[in-house]
Amino acid sequence: MAMTKTVRIGTRGSALARWQTDHVAALLREAWPALQVDIQVIRTRGDRVLDTPLPLVGGKGLFTAELEHALRSGAIDFAVHSLKDLPTEDAPGLTVGAIPARAPVQDVLISREGMDLDHLPPGATIGTSSRRRAAQLLHHRPDLHILDIRGNVDTRIRKTLDPNGPYDATILAQAGLERLELLEGLPAHVLPFQVMLPAPGQGALA
Known part of the structure; x- marks a missing residue:
């Protein structure tokens, strides 16, 4: 009788990280039905430090x-x-072992009033912690105010849609929104490549 193999997969604990890990686990089980998967949630410093x-x-x-x-x-x-x-x-002694099929790569603007980027009011505040996104936003709309925003996908959406919050809009990856089935029903606009080039590897898992 063949021995059952167990693999231990590490992941962060956010809803998106868990979805991504469950997705990879499902792909592994599809290829090797007898495989046992042990998912271990690991809290990182980035998950703990949210105010900087x-x-x-x-x-x-x-x-x-x-x-x-x-x-x-x-x-x-x-x-x-x-x-x-x-x-x-790559970290010393470690390597990227595999990259599954890539999801959509573009960024999405989510605005409190449902406006697209060109129709946000002058001086609107955009929440992002990405220098890449901030630089491209200001290139397209120099009048915008960029304000740091931290937290997982759900938290950033909640902060943006809060009528008493400081943000008029935020930028999130389309892939994460689709994986969590959050895109439908949100006041969201996919940003064209002419306005916002995605990060290298965006939409892919490793």
């Missing part, structure tokens, strides 16, 4: 250091993460 802009507290590595430690210690066999949020250089 990302560039001031370490950037992308904030969300991977604990996952990398778990890999090196043998606590997990591999981790699932958004490719765009990985550091550009």
Whole structure:
């Protein structure tokens, strides 16, 4: 009788991270029906520090250091993460082992009043913690005010739609919104590439 193999997958605990890991686990079970999957949620420093802009507290590595430690210690066999949020250089001793089929790559504007980017009022406040998004927004609309926003997808949407909040709109990846089935019903507008180029690897998992 063949032995049952168990793989241990590390993931962050957000709804999007769990969806992505469950998706990879389902792909593995489809290929190897006897495979057992043990999903381990690992809380990273980026999940704990939510009151400081990302560039001031370490950037992308904030969300991977604990996952990398778990890999090196043998606590997990591999981790699932958004490719765009990985550091550009592989961590020593680790590598990207696989990339599943890519989801849509574009960014989406979600605005409190349902307006698209060109019709937001002068001086509107856009919530983003991404320098890439901020730079492209200001290139297209120099009058906009950029304000840092932190939290997972649900939190950012809630902050943006709060009528008493400071944000008129925010920018999120289309892939994450579709994976969580949040795009339908939101006051959302997909941004064309002429306005917003996505991050390298956006829409892909690693």
